Amino acid sequence: MQQPLSPPKKQNLYEVWGDTIDGRDLVLSIGIGAVVSLGAYFGAHYLLQPIVESAQMAKTYAMLVGVLGCLGAGVISAKLFPPKRDVQEHAADPAFRAQVVADLLKEYGSLGRLEDLSDEVIAELRELELYDLFREGQAREEQAHLNGGRP
Amino acid sequence: MEMLMHEIMMAFALGLLGAVVFSAIGLVSGTDETATLAPLTMLVVLLGAPPAGVLTFFLAGAVAKHMTHAVPTALLGIPGDTVATALLGDANYLRKLGVPHIALRKMITGGAVAALIAVPLSVLFAVLLAPFGGVIKQFAPWVFLCAALAIAYFSAGRWASVLTLVPFVVVIVALQALTGHYGVKLSVSYFLGIAVAPLIASLFSLLAPSEREHMRRNEYRVFSLAPDVKGWSGYFPNPFKVINRRQVKVTAMAASVSSATFVFSPVAMTVIMGEVIGARIKQAYDRLTTVITARNGVTESTYIAETLIPLMAFGLPLSPVAAGPAAPLFNAPPRFWVDNASGQVNNLHNLLSTWDFLGYGMLAVIVAILVAYPFTMNFAHGAAAFVVRKISHEAVIATFIGLVLVIGIWEGGLLGLLVIVTVGLLGGFLARFLGFNTGVQFMGYYTAVLSVPAIIALAG
Numbered sequence: 110m111q112q113p114l115s116p117p118k119k120q121n122l123y124e125v126w127g128d129t130i131d132g133r134d135l136v137l138s139i140g141i142g143a144v145v146s147l148g149a150y151f152g153a154h155y156l157l158q159p160i161v162e163s164a165q166m167a168k169t170y171a172m173l174v175g176v177l178g179c180l181g182a183g184v185i186s187a188k189l190f191p192p193k194r195d196v197q198e199h200a201a202d203p204a205f206r207a208q209v210v211a212d213l214l215k216e217y218g219s220l221g222r223l224e225d226l227s228d229e230v231i232a233e234l235r236e237l238e239l240y241d242l243f244r245e246g247q248a249r250e251e252q253a254h255l256n257g258g259r260p
Numbered sequence: 261m262e263m264l265m266h267e268i269m270m271a272f273a274l275g276l277l278g279a280v281v282f283s284a285i286g287l288v289s290g291t292d293e294t295a296t297l298a299p300l301t302m303l304v305v306l307l308g309a310p311p312a313g314v315l316t317f318f319l320a321g322a323v324a325k326h327m328t329h330a331v332p333t334a335l336l337g338i339p340g341d342t343v344a345t346a347l348l349g350d351a352n353y354l355r356k357l358g359v360p361h362i363a364l365r366k367m368i369t370g371g372a373v374a375a376l377i378a379v380p381l382s383v384l385f386a387v388l389l390a391p392f393g394g395v396i397k398q399f400a401p402w403v404f405l406c407a408a409l410a411i412a413y414f415s416a417g418r419w420a421s422v423l424t425l426v427p428f429v430v431v432i433v434a435l436q437a438l439t440g441h442y443g444v445k446l447s448v449s450y451f452l453g454i455a456v457a458p459l460i461a462s463l464f465s466l467l468a469p470s471e472r473e474h475m476r477r478n479e480y481r482v483f484s485l486a487p488d489v490k491g492w493s494g495y496f497p498n499p500f501k502v503i504n505r506r507q508v509k510v511t512a513m514a515a516s517v518s519s520a521t522f523v524f525s526p527v528a529m530t531v532i533m534g535e536v537i538g539a540r541i542k543q544a545y546d547r548l549t550t551v552i553t554a555r556n557g558v559t560e561s562t563y564i565a566e567t568l569i570p571l572m573a574f575g576l577p578l579s580p581v582a583a584g585p586a587a588p589l590f591n592a593p594p595r596f597w598v599d600n601a602s603g604q605v606n607n608l609h610n611l612l613s614t615w616d617f618l619g620y621g622m623l624a625v626i627v628a629i630l631v632a633y634p635f636t637m638n639f640a641h642g643a644a645a646f647v648v649r650k651i652s653h654e655a656v657i658a659t660f661i662g663l664v665l666v667i668g669i670w671e672g673g674l675l676g677l678l679v680i681v682t683v684g685l686l687g688g689f690l691a692r693f694l695g696f697n698t699g700v701q702f703m704g705y706y707t708a709v710l711s712v713p714a715i716i717a718l719a720g
Contacts, residue, residue, distance in 0.1 A: 121476075122476065122477040122478065122479075122480070123466060123472065123475040123476055123477060124475050124477050124481075125462045125463065125466055125475065125653070125657070126290065126458060126459045126462045126463075126653070126657065127289070127290055127338070128289075128290070128338075128481060128653035129477050129480060129481045129653065130652075130653050130654050130657070131654070132466075134652070134654045135466075135654050135657065137654075138652075138654040138655060138657060138658035139657065139658060139661050141658055142657070142658035142659065142660075142661035142662040142665070143661060143662065143665055145662065146661075146662030146663070146665055146666050147662075147665050147666065147669065149666075150666050150669065150670065165594070166308075168670065169303070169306045169307055170307075171670070172303060172306075172666060172667070172670045173303055173307065175662075175666035175670065176299070176300070176303065176663065176666060178662060178666065179659050179660075179662030179663045179666060180659060182658045182659060182662045183651075183655045183656065183658055183659035183662075184655070185658075186652065186654050186655035186658040186659075187650060187651050187652055187655035190652045190654045190655065191652055192648065192649065192650070192651065192652040192653065193480050193481070193652065193653070194480055194481055194482075194483050194648060194649075195479075195480040195481065195482045195483065196483045196484075196485055196645075196648050196649055197482060197483070197484045197485070198484070198485045198486075198487060198645075199484065199487070205356060206356070206357055206358060208356075209353060209356045209357050210544070212353070213353060213544045213548070214544070217538075217544055217547065219542065220543065220544045221541075221542030221543035221544055221546070221547070222542065222543060223543060225542060225543055226543050226546055227504065227505075227506065229504045229505075230504060230543075230545070230546050233362075233504075234545060237359050237362065239357060239359070239545060242357075243543075243544065243545055246544075
């Protein structure tokens with residue numbers, strides 16, 4: 110298990126639109142988004158207007174450049190401001206997996222029976238080394254049933 | 261002959277472009293379909309792409325996005341886009357069981373199977389519905405009104421959403437009158453405003469001191485990235501080894517049913533189909549994997565059917581997808597338009613034949629699968645790690661702010677921008693507090709544009 114990544118003290122973290130951001134970085138990236146995309150749009154419009162015959166098409170091409178500008182703003186912001194995320198890479202804990210089976214039992218009401226499965230699903234479960242986990246879960250459920258619902 | 265070859269090559273090239281661009285966009289969590297598909301398709305339409313190319317760009321983009329959205333959903337436990345939220349529960353169970361790669365592979369394979377089935381079925385349903393097209397077009401304003409009321413009732417807000425339609429439509433009508441006063445007519449600005457509404461509402465909330473305190477966090481958000489497991493050799497794994505026979509059958513059935521029910525929202529259909537299938541499978545692991553396969557299949561089939569059926573049969577955007585992400589296929593003035601008074605349309609409906617829709621629809625799906633399927637199978641882990649470690653949320657927000665500014669100013673100058681912010685702020689809060697969701701808001705827009713003039717005419 111990796112150590113959790115602690116944010117530096119000076120950051121002001123907020124959850125906006127489903128993820129964590131830093132207040133100052135957000136303000137700056139919104140500024141970058143505005144300046145770069147509008148700069149690209151108006152710049153392209155100014156340059157294209159004399160070249161492209163129809164004013165309508167000049168505006169459409171400028172929009173294309175503006176959309177590319179948005180992407181550019183995203184790239185610049187990504188380079189300047191690192192994500193405020195703590196990414197941990199690890200395999201699921203075996204102890205944790207028994208808990209998942211218990212949660213599934215609670216949600217579905219029953220784990221069902223491994224005996225009802227087709228051979229290909231059994232093979233898949235064995236290959237993933239999950240067969241015994243569900244076997245034990247099913248045994249526990251059946252035991253609880255025999256005890257009249259008491260665990 | 262040469263003309264046809266040229267057209268097919270253009271359609272292929274644009275389909276490939278759509279598939280590549282939206283495969284990349286799908287990897288980034290929170291990239292809403294409407295906010296990305298609608299403006300980029302609009303751009304392709306206005307740059308003068310041939311009708312077949314417009315269709316392949318949109319369809320290949322949608323299909324590819326709904327395959328790569330499985331990457332953040334399965335490996336990181338964050339929804340890739342709006343419909344992916346419906347898959348998060350099943351994906352999280354499989355992730356915690358230590359088999360996220362199984363969730364990922366089943367999802368994208370289910371998507372591929374469903375997409376291939378959905379195109380011919382949608383064409384079939386459209387052909388069956390086409391005889392009613394004339395009547396529907398004649399009564400379009402009333403059909404839209406009924407559809408808006410039905411979609412509102414089936415949203416999370418129930419009666420609150422039905423009643424909220426009234427003030428929401430009034431606001432849109434008022435905004436149109438305001439911009440009309442200055443000779444500005446807007447459409448994509450409304451769609452973009454509705455699509456980015458949650459972002460706009462969050463940014464406004466952040467400025468209010470009491471709301472800001474609720475949003476404050478002391479720690480970084482923890483993401484656990486599942487380790488990489490590759491279970492096959494070669495570049496293109498056989499889909500029928502990834503999902504079993506029953507899963508193919510169930511996914512095909514779910515895709516067929518969800519192709520026919522094209523007036524319901526894709527998220528709702530994805531949830532409902534999963535519940536129906538899950539209730540019939542007893543063993544927990546079998547149930548989880550089969551449901552996630554079928555559910556991602558439904559995200560593909562609803563998008564395809566909800567685009568193709570209204571487009572072919574009526575030429576009117578009569579479904580939540582057609583009214584939102586696919587809107588530029590129906591309405592992209594000055595090139596494509598729907599006339600509210602006469603029910604006349606000029607869009608892909610009359611520019612492509614039934615065989616064109618079938619042929620180019622299949623072409624788009626196949627191109628999207630050839631791009632997104634092997635890419636996701638082979639590089640999912642690397643792609644997820646790159647996105648979560650290198651692309652900050654600030655960068656995603658900067659991109660969307662740029663998009664709002666460029667599209668708003670391009671369509672209507674300062675007025676366009678004001679409309680996006682107004683609709684976004686209102687829509688965002690209505691969705692958050694009342695469950696008046698995006699699908700209902702799109703229908704509200706169409707009610708304002710198509711039904712209100714008819715109601716006023718009737719009232720004299």
